[in-house]
Amino acid sequence: KQEVTQIPAALSVPEGENLVLNCSFTDSAIYNLQWFRQDPGKGLTSLLLIQSSQREQTSGRLNASLDKSSGRSTLYIAASQPGDSATYLCAVGGAKLIFGTGTRLQVFP
């Protein structure tokens, strides 16, 4: 049974810092991995999708890596801004998406 864990559960950083969010999964037989952002009272917004054959994806200040063999993914956020404050969720894809419990990020000015 696939289990997805995200560490840390919460993170508070000053504006401008580079930071790394971690996601680990127990079954490496995945098709893809997605990172989402959830703002309070809102739905989820897809940030990056990494296919199982890929090692990383980049979008603006975001970079996500995937290491299937070790069951890990990281989301790197460069030069963090207060607008990045949200909960970040990773989800591994097979026949269905299995979500982690999220990292709640706060970036203060």
Added chain:
Amino acid sequence: DTAVSQTPKYLVTQMGNDKSIKCEQNLGHDTMYWYKQDSKKFLKIMFSYNNKELIINETVPNRFSPKSPDKAHLNLHINSLELGDSAVYFCASSQVQGGPSGNTIYFGEGSWLTVV
């Protein structure tokens, strides 16, 4: 123009009532989903439909019944509501079910259900 829209956004109802949440997507996707996010913010799939056919049915009480009149709509009916049904319910859609070429999944903004 909202891609995945669900109504109502907020719903407060008494135990034992029957309620429905509607979902529509205008992305032309073949697959739609219902997810439940509990009080601990854990998000879990409930159902998945591909072109109006039920594909995934997780261990969900049969009081929950999805209905897909066409591939752009997936409604969720809940009978005999219980206190434990209080949660946020998210509708979502994607081009294909998943698999090796799994596509980005798009979520609605959620429906906050409170059972009192």
